[in-house]
Amino acid sequence: MSELKKAIDQISKDRGIDRDLLIDTLEEAVRSAVARKYGETMDIEVAFNEDNGEIEVFEFKVVVEDVHDPISEISLEDAQEHDPNARIDDEMGFPVKVEDLGRIAAQSAKQVIIQRMRDAEQEIIYEEYKDRVGEISSGIIQRRDRTGWIINLGRTEALLPKDEQIPRERYKRGDRVQAYIVDVLKESRGPQVVVSRSHPDYMVELFKREVPEVADGTVKIMGVARDAGLRAKVAVMSRDRDVDPVGACVGIRGSRIQNVVQELKGERIDIVVWSPDIAMYAQHALSPAVISRITVDEEEEALEVVCPDDQLTLAIGRKGQNVKLAAKLLGWKIDIFTQSRYGELNADRQGMDQIASVAEVAMDKFFAAGFNTIESITEATDEELLAVDGLTESKIADMRVAINMLIPGDATVEESVEETEEAIETPVVEEEVVEETTEATKEESETPADGEEEE
Template identity: 55%
Template sequence: MVGNLNHIIDQVVKDKGIARGVLVEALESAVLSAANKKYRNTRDLEAHFNQEIGEVEVFEFVTVVDEVVDSYKEIDLGEAKEVDPEVEVGDSLGMMLEASGFSRIAAQTAKQVIIQKVREAEREGVFNEFKDRIGEVVNGIVRRYERGDLIVDLGRAEALLPSREQVPRENYRQSDRVRAYISEVKMSTKGPQIILSRTHPGLLISLFKSEVPEVAEGIVEIKGAVREPGNRAKIAVVSHDVDVDPVGACVGMRGSRVQNVVTELRGERIDIIPWSPDTARFACAALAPAEVSRVYIDEDGKSLEVIVPDDQLSLAIGKKGQNVRLAAMLIGWKIDIKSETRAKEEEQEEVVPDNEVVSEAEENDTAVNVVENSGEDVVDEDQD
């Protein structure tokens, strides 16, 4: 405990990035813990860091009394006046102890407390740094695999890229560089956990922000983005400047901008769609490259019935329903796609039953009339 600690504190603050006050508090707590261990918690002790001499000083506090009952916590008035002539009965008197008198075990306890405090401060610092970075894209280096999850080194901290957040066809090896989206930051018993994602739609949006200046500046706004990671994605864009084409800005000269995003996503196909407040118009754009004939809207059920030419049906639905599924996710409405032929067949099916009902009703009316007439004839014959 002897020696100037200011240099050591400054060095730890510089290396670990910990606030000086936190480290000083840790030192005081460590020395106090060691002192209490030596004196078996029988005394009222306090530890204070003296910055001028660079040492942690330990003070024992006792109460001034006329007659001592507890020698560990009380002091006779006469003895107290030798320390402070102005002291009176009932006053609390603090006397500095020799810190060098602590045992080796006590010093070891102090060291452990300091290490623990430094570790806690480091964890808190990492958590505070990354909790405000949720939604950012970061670059890291793959360190190892743990049960299918990737441990990624971000510099100051290690992050986790869970298997569920990885694109199935992407493979990484140790020391590979990876670019991922910070989806969650939480504190656990083992310290801060930074969860990364390669499948989150936010990654797609962030990549376009970095590649397209108009998006970064807010001239072009990405209204929505949906993905089936590794296969296909759709983003809806709108321009707040009449002179800027939102789709063209995102595509770039000869497709250079969108191609950079596609390369980062390992070949994932991206459809860039002009957003519209008109749901029907937006749906037609979302189903591109398929052409749409008609759209029927059910506002209450949040559903759309889309009619497409027969030769466009498979294109509108997409491979395994991918195109219509992504379009529905992007719009937020249910989409039911039908071909022109199928729509006409359903219309005819709806009309035919109505005609049959009318015919049956007419036949029933005729039958009733016949029965009534024959009944009248019978009655007349009986009367005769």
């Protein structure tokens, strides 16, 4: 076996590059070197001879009577010296010695081979890792650059960007780390594998490793929300009634979840039960806080959550972490109120509703004009209130009477308005008339009726 053939077989085995691709690359490199030495007009053919393991190069010329281009033509006389049967317009092939290509042409051929081999190797790496997106890969911290840490994965390098790292996690050269492959990019320097340790799906893959029920699909992870390095919420459901999804993920004495926590450097993980009922799901997601009631606005995908006054801190969490993670897990907006605050707001809303009823104007029109509370209406001038679509001066007057009657007492606006109207319709009686009437009544009561005897 020739040295060239041995080299091809060895490179193919070590680099994992297809042997035929290597031979094609070699032939192309030699063809390029011949063209560089003799010109592009030369008609050549390059082939690898498997029998002797050598590259063979042939140049082809057309047999003519008068030669005008020595590179592509040969006279009939010269042609017949090689082949007595040669005729005009025949095409004849002549071997070209590769050794005659010269140092510059040989160097060019070498560069082409190296570049083609590098391209082929990079393509293989790209094809391998693009199919591994979504997997966990392990490597060794190699160095740090301006974009993040470079991790040696063996056949290639991966980038762990700054925004994909766990905050406050520190690395040093030589540390072994594992991360989640999020993307593989084609770059001019070769494929760029991008990995993450803060991605929510990284936690999913870790649970698949530690929890057999998650790996086989008995327990399904419905969602993950992470504040990487600090806290996370994982929503789970079971396809089997006999399997507790939370217990399966936690494990005996927390053995399973503890392995995940250790890998994530102490990140606290809350396992909650997923529910198709968004209110129930939200109640689980906001644990450990106790929730009193939840109002669902499906159109706006918003939740109004009411909790006991002493549960507000738990519901919101440190720096709002608990409610933020719950909102991220659900994909809904969450507003939290204490029972006392909700009572105040609800009373104010009822008052606004009654005021709008007296004015015969929809509450939305008040809101659109910027009047959201009874106080804002009270403080506004008549000119400002006329900006509310549908309000007139007479309606504003009725509305102000209703507000004055509503604020001091517990009666509803409608009752207050009725009492006001009755007071307006009742005639005023002068004091003198009242006194005379009182005295006459007194005298009548003292005079004995007919038929009665005085004592």
